[in-house]
Amino acid sequence: MTLAPSSRVQLTEDGKLRHFLTTEHLPRSLLEDILDTAAxxxxxxxxxxxxxxxxxxxxxxxxxxxxxxxxxxxxxLAAQRLSADVLNLDIAKSATSKGETLLDTLRNLEAMAADMFVVRHQDSGAPFFIANEVTPNVAVINAGDGRHAHPTQAMLDMYTIRHYKGGFEGLKVAIVGDILHSRVARSQVHALNTLGAEEVRLIGPKTLLPVDAEALGATVFTDMAHGLKDVDVVIMLRLQKERMDSALLPSEGEFFRLYGLNNEKLQYAKEDAIVMHPGPINRGVEIASEVADGPRSVILNQVTFGIAVRMAVMSMAISGQDSAPAGGAHGS
Amino acid sequence: MTLAPSSRVQLTEDGKLRHFLTTEHLPRSLLEDILDTAAxxxxxxxxxxxxxxxxxxxxxxxxxxxxxxxxxxxxxLAAQRLSADVLNLDIAKSATSKGETLLDTLRNLEAMAADMFVVRHQDSGAPFFIANEVTPNVAVINAGDGRHAHPTQAMLDMYTIRHYKGGFEGLKVAIVGDILHSRVARSQVHALNTLGAEEVRLIGPKTLLPVDAEALGATVFTDMAHGLKDVDVVIMLRLQKERMDSALLPSEGEFFRLYGLNNEKLQYAKEDAIVMHPGPINRGVEIASEVADGPRSVILNQVTFGIAVRMAVMSMAISGQDSAPAGGAHGS
Amino acid sequence: MTLAPSSRVQLTEDGKLRHFLTTEHLPRSLLEDILDTAAxxxxxxxxxxxxxxxxxxxxxxxxxxxxxxxxxxxxxLAAQRLSADVLNLDIAKSATSKGETLLDTLRNLEAMAADMFVVRHQDSGAPFFIANEVTPNVAVINAGDGRHAHPTQAMLDMYTIRHYKGGFEGLKVAIVGDILHSRVARSQVHALNTLGAEEVRLIGPKTLLPVDAEALGATVFTDMAHGLKDVDVVIMLRLQKERMDSALLPSEGEFFRLYGLNNEKLQYAKEDAIVMHPGPINRGVEIASEVADGPRSVILNQVTFGIAVRMAVMSMAISGQDSAPAGGAHGS
Known part of the structure; x- marks a missing residue:
């Protein structure tokens, strides 16, 4: 079995999940395993x-x-429902760890016999670095790193799509908003392509679209009328208000006029299209309340499925660690 | 069964507790149920x-x-001793939820399959609003809202009184201090009247007494000598230091001279009167140490009973939710 | 059985641990019990x-x-692995307790039926004060008080030494750095002497050595060449950066040149000497990475043993409380 670079870290030698860092380069069967386990x-x-x-x-x-x-x-919540003990470390707020290197913090937690790190980090790649460094029996789950990836969010979105659409065959999916800065969007595109969606569209102002969209396996659109045409799924992204000031974005009102999802724009999509959003939503900025609270919104169902998907990933990674020969696939 | 407005939200159709928001308008049998369960x-x-x-x-x-x-x-602690899983959300300090509406926060937590919200809010009525909005299988407990109510505190006070006095028949109870701003006092007055206390007295400076005292079912006094005369129970309220600056109150020293409970003033009460306080106490402001630590103080016993009363209310509300037909008494 | 003052508080009448406040004045058999239980x-x-x-x-x-x-x-983590329920109170950050006396805070927690207080306090002696005041069925563990003691840290160090050296007989142990302000060092010296180490050496600049070193049962050295000569164990202390500004210390670079442990200075010690540090380490300040990450470093093993030692102390103290006649050894 030859693996792409990122899957080498994520999988055991016999192809089981040991870390969950990105949806990229993972085999379709594994993504489907996650969805089935979540079910x-x-x-x-x-x-x-x-x-x-x-x-x-x-x-x-x-x-x-x-x-x-x-x-x-x-x-x-996912950890509690799996009966794990949970230790919350808000490193951002902790004074103690200051002056200590990241690696020393990790080594200390490993020495306390931690079994899993759920890592959120402002820097892209930090969870990879950590996964490459941890001892073989610790699993790492990426809970969002910089602009890079947010794989559990993407997988709960896949779960939601499969739940409502029955599968990915022939599906057209549009992702709308600030694609450029969105770790969620990147993880979604990878997962959608691996799972066999027909077409992934990225819609947003030119300044917020990535230059490598086609390499990612997506088509770009700068207007909603064309972008939403006949799609089965509309995924709205949260607009980070802090970007507003950075001149990359027009005003809130202008953004809503052009890209905010209201019932009018939703008519471009298929009649049975579902509307998704990773939350928390900015009502009247990227989405109108009539849509967020409307009959095609599955935003709260995403949250429910999110707990199940996180339970699935956590239990699979722990079980992958347990099955791996100590030191086996580690350190490559 | 016809129910007063607030009990309609709090009770299931067959009269079981489903939310606990206020002691007002609840039937005596239900308050007694809470006390018996707490026992x-x-x-x-x-x-x-x-x-x-x-x-x-x-x-x-x-x-x-x-x-x-x-x-x-x-x-x-009450939740842990009932073996529940607990999630602490300090919304006051959380940056994430900013920009999200209260309802969206609630909907998200419901979607995560929360079973109970213990709500503390600076605005009177917020827990009612929440109880009216939550899905039928989520119970809401009011842990203090604005100046309105603090029903679990009132019920632990009732438990303490019944424990030491055997019941409420013929009892004279005085509540002393800043009545006007006290959610605790309002909840106590309702509970005492429902449970059959003979007389509820409110003692404080005129500026800190409510105008609707008689409608509440209480008598007002502005001096301790008359107010404490022959009472069985003295409940001292905590003086919020922040009120001091607002010109509603005399100085700390002046307040203590007039309304602070010391052994001398306690002599007005019955010889076997008990002294209560919701804590944390301000020694030398509303209560002298000789009383707080004296033989008639049951202040720490209140704390012990408080855990039991919270366990009672939490388990009754969950059990009320489980017994209610889904959607039954909801939303009216 | 006649007990030294501090052991009178720490032990039940039949010599079992009831509080763990300091390693001082405790019998050797009890320290060995802790190590055996930790194993x-x-x-x-x-x-x-x-x-x-x-x-x-x-x-x-x-x-x-x-x-x-x-x-x-x-x-x-230690409490979770013993299946206890844990309540974290960060009094330093809590506004509520302000204005309330320490004793009132304690009395309230006792009334909530707490079984154990793990106390960290900036004032030397605070855990003793608390242990003297708590009701008989509450155990107090000192998690560090001022410059006084940090007994669980010292006992995990003892565990580490015994693990790698087989015992204390004939051992020469050097403690290096800011001895004067170190609660860890004081607790280590007491434990090492009680457990029968041959020689305890304190190494540091004159301004950071205690004046009572000999009364403590230790020899002082101001240079590493003499101090480390033929020792079996080197314990480096963390340098508190805040001391730097206080003129008690030379610059970081100067300190490292004189007292920082690198491979060169480590050669003074025995060939099989182990290197310890309570963490978090300041690389390049008190210890060089070549040593911290080198073959003689047991710094991370200390962390692992630390969980076990804390589990041992917590379970022994709870069991000591349970066995003590209510009110027995209390309050003296």
């Missing part, structure tokens, strides 16, 4: 006792170099 | 293994829009 | 399910008057 966890959220003992006695460390209450909460 | 939990705190499995696999979210380490801790 | 917990960290039910249903309160994410995390 079994969706039920857990509906049970009276929302808990399975899969990670009992395991220590999950939420290692957040960039604060994010929402993302941290979803991983914390 | 069974008081023992748990004394056991070697302080844990019952009643809320195992349930997710309790401490949703604190106003920070309060102490109140949050009591709910966290 | 049984080292295995737990290597298991697939890293959890034992010893503290199930017990409430451990991390009462940190001085913030320390790292130390708090080690106690939190």
């Amino acid at each position: 079994s966890f969706v039920d857990v959220g509906g049970r009276s006792i929302k808990k399975v003992p899969l990670l009992r006695g395991k220590t999950v460390v939420n290692l957040f170099f960039e604060s994010s209450t929402r993302t941290r909460s979803t991983f914390e | 069974s939990f008081v023992d748990v705190g004394g056991r070697s293994i302080k844990k019952v499995p009643l809320l195992r696999g349930k997710t309790v979210v401490n949703l604190f829009f106003e920070s309060s380490t102490r109140t949050r801790s009591t709910f966290e | 049984s917990f080292v295995d737990v960290g290597g298991r697939s399910i890293k959890k034992v039910p010893l503290l199930r249903g017990k409430t451990v309160v991390n009462l940190f008057f001085e913030s320390s994410t790292r130390t708090r995390s080690t106690f939190e």
Whole structure:
């Protein structure tokens, strides 16, 4: 089995998930495994006792170099429902770790017998660096790194699409907004292509579209009328307000007029198109309330599926670590 | 069964607790149920293994829009002893949720399959708003809203009174201090009247007494000698230091001279009167150490009973939610 | 059995651990008990399910008057692996407790049926004060107080030394750096002397050596060549950067030149000497990377043993409390 560079870190020698860092270069069968495993966890959220003992006695460390209450909460809930013990480390706010190198922080947590690091970092690539450095029996999950990747978000989006559309065959998917700075968009494009979507479209103002869109396997559009034409799925991205000031973007009002999703623009899409958003939504900026709260919005279902997808990835990575021969696929 | 407006939200159609937002308009039998259920939990705190499995696999979210380490801790301990999973969200400090509407925050937490929101909010009525909006299978507990209500505090006070006085029949209870701004006092007055106390007195300077005291079912006094005369229970309120500056209050020294409870003033009350305080106490401001630490003080017992009362309310509300037909009493 | 003053608080009448505040004045057999108990917990960290039910249903309160994410995390993990419920109170950051006395805070937590306080405080002696005041069934563990003591750190160091050297008989141990301000060093000296080390040496600039070194049972050295000569163990202390400005210390570069441990200076020690450090390390300030990451460094092993030692101390103190007659050895 020959693996692309990033999958070499992510998979054991026999192709099981050991870290989850990016959706890129992973085989279709593995992405489908994640979706199938998540399906079994969706039920857990509906049970009276929302808990399975899969990670009992395991220590999950939420290692957040960039604060994010929402993302941290979803991983914390997923870990609790897998019966893991959770340690929240908000490195961004911690004074103690200052002056200590990242590697020393990692080595210390490993020495405390942590089993998993859920890593959020402002720098692209940080979770890769960490995954390459950790001891063989620690799994690393990327909870968002710089502009690079947010693979659990992308996989919950894939779960949502498969749930509502039955599969990816023949699907046209549009991703709308600030594509250039979006780690979510990059992870979505990779996953959609691997899973066999027919067409992935990126829609936004020229200044917010990536130059390598075609290499990514996507088509770019600068207007909604053409971009949304006959799509099955519309994924709106959150507009980071801090970009506004940077002259890359027109005003909020202008952006909404051109790219904000309202019922009028939604008519370009197929009649049964679903509308998605990674949250938290800016009402009246990238999406109108009539759409966010309308019958085609599946935004809250994404959140529900998100817990299940995170449970799936966490349990698969722990199980991949357990099955790997100590030191086996490590360090390449 | 005809219900007053606020009980309609709080109770299921067959009269079980589904949210706990205020002590107002609740039937006496329900308040007594809470006290009886709490009695069974008081023992748990004394056991070697302080844990019952009643809320195992349930997710309790401490949703604190106003920070309060102490109140949050009591709910966290109560939830842990019921074996629930707890997620602490300090919305006051969270940057992520900024820009997101309250309703969107709620919808997201519901989508994560939360079972209970323990809500603290600076605005009166916020927990009602939330209870009216949540999906049918989520219970809301008010942990203090603006100047309006603090019902779990009031019920632990009722528990304490019943424990030491055997019941409410014929009891005279005085509440002393800044009544006007006290959510605790309002909740106490409602509970005392419903449970059949003979007389509820409110004592404080005119500027800190509510104008609707008689409508509340209480008598007002502006001096301690008359107000404390022959009472069975004295409840001192915490003086919010921030009010001092607002010209509503005399100086700390002056307040203590007139309304601070010392042994001398305590002599006006019955010989076996008990002294209560919701904590944290300001020694030498509203209460003298000789009283706070004296033989008639039951202030620390209130804290112990508080865990049990919170366990009672939490388990009753979850059980009320489970028994309610989905969507049944909701949204009216 | 006649006990030294500090052991009277720490031990039950039949010599069991009830609080762990300092390594001073404790009998050798008790320190050895801690090490033996820890040995049984080292295995737990290597298991697939890293959890034992010893503290199930017990409430451990991390009462940190001085913030320390790292130390708090080690106690939190130790408590989780003993199956305790944990409440983290960062008093340094909590606004609520302001205005409330320390004793009132304690009394409230006792009333909530806490079983153990893990106390970190900037003032020397604070955990003693607390241990003298708590009710008989609450155990107090000192997680570092002022310049006074850090006994769990010292005991994990003892565990590490015994693990690598087989015992303390005939051992020469050097402690290097800012001895004067180090609570770790004081606790180490007491433990080493009690456990029978042959010689304890303190090495540092004159301004950072204590005047009572000989009374402590240690020899002082101001240069590394003499101080490290033929030692079996080198313990480097962390240099608190904030001392730099205080004129007690030369520049960082100057300090490293004189006292920083590099391979060259390490040659003074025995060939099989081990190198220890309580962490977090300042690379290039008190220790060179070639040593910190070299074959004689056991710094990360200390961290691993640290969880086990904390589990040992916590479980022994809880068990000592349970065995003590209520009120027995208390309050003297």
